[in-house]
Amino acid sequence: MNCEACRKKITGDEVLRCTQCMKQYHFVCLNLTPAYYKANLGELRRSWMCPLCINITRRKGNNCNTPIRQQQANMDDSNMSSTSSASITLDQFSRLLDSKLDTKLDSFQKVLTETIRKEVSDQIARLKSEFTTTTDFLAEEQKDIRTELGTATDRIRKLEDEKMQLQTSLSQINKTVQILDKSSRNCNIEIQSVPEKRSENLLQALKKLCEVINCTISESDIKSIRRVAKLNPSSDRPRNIIVSLHSELHRDTIISAVRRFNRTNKSCPLNSSHLGFLGEKCNIYVSEHLSADCKAVHAAARHWAKTNQYKFVWVKYGRVYIRRDEESTAILVRDTDSLSKLTCSKPV
Structure with a gap:
């Protein structure tokens, strides 16, 4: 229920209800002090009328016995100077202004809160939409990259297989060429x-x-x-x-x-x-x-034999042999790498 004077919600026991129209008011909005309100609460609840009903009653008869009139008479008797009367009026005005400002401030806070909440919600929704669009785009790009990567991987695997086959074929061709070269010589x-x-x-x-x-x-x-x-x-x-x-x-x-x-x-x-x-x-x-390869092996074998005190190096049927001395066993040198496996003390 709201106050008929300030339209603000009535809470607690600060309410006065008109005995005629049953409308409710804050006792502060009726210019009643808390002390007077508490001291005359029983009488006020039994016979108090709002200003609108008082005006109607005045047109019909005397209303000198209403609590408001009595309060005003007592206030006039106790406050002899015009300065005191003016001070009370300013205080009442200040309280009313504070009440209005509080009401406006609450309303403004509510509007501001709702505006901010709506703006934040809109921005969050926009960010969500943009983020969803971005993530969908990245996911699609990632999918394309994975597809391309898979294709490239398959191609690399095929190329590696082809490379192995080509290397095998090249090795066989080299052997064939070496055989033909040797045969031609x-x-x-x-x-x-x-x-x-x-x-x-x-x-x-x-x-x-x-x-x-x-x-x-x-x-x-x-x-x-x-x-x-x-x-x-x-x-x-x-x-x-x-x-x-x-x-x-x-x-x-x-x-x-x-x-x-x-x-x-x-x-x-x-x-x-x-x-x-x-x-x-x-x-x-x-x-x-001899072929170029055999000549290279022969030259390397001569150099190795001279360094390691081997007496004999010769070529027979396109193959290079070395021997330490007359009583030693001949060693076949297949290529230059096999020389690194030989030792002076024990040929292999």
Whole structure:
């Protein structure tokens, strides 16, 4: 229930109800002091009338005995000076103003609270909507990335499989090429350090060499004879001579004859003077026509043997062997990596 004067909700026992119209008022809004209200509470509840009903009663008859009139008469008797009467009026006005301000403040606080709550709710809803949109977008992007990543992973796996297959095929091709290369050289011999001349006759030089080592060979046994380019163009050594024969037997016959000659003439092994070249002597070497890989293994084996006091290094049928001394077992050197597994004391 609200007060008919200030329209503010009535709480507690600060209410007065009109005995005529039954409308309710704060006793403060009726300019009654708390002391007077408490002292005359019983009488007020039995006979008090609101100002509207008092005006109606005045038009019908005398209303001098109402509690308000009596209170005003008592107040007029006890307050003789106009200054005291004015002070009470200002105090009452102050209380009424405070009451109005409180009412307005409460109303303003409610409106402000509702406005803030609504604005915050709207902002939260907007943020939720934006966050939902963002998360949906990120989820979709993540899904696309996962799909692309899965596709890339499958492609990488396929490429790795293809790489393994290609490496296997390449390894097989390299082995085949090495076999074919070796096979193409099986009937060849390589003669090193033969001095070069502008108008040289290599066939006559080969015949002279075979005559020196006491090895009989005819021109029909020779398919071709030629010099080959140097691996190192800056080297001052003569270009090597490659002799292609019709069979491996002819190759082995010439190489064996050279070895016998060198063993017999250790003090003067086969050299340029034996072939009729004047000037400084240089040793001449006759060996199998080796591939580049085999030559690299042979060179590495010679260096390793010299460092580790191994006496013998030789090539037979395209394979490199080393041996410590005459009584030791021959060791096959398959590649340069196998040299690292060998020791001076115990070959493996």
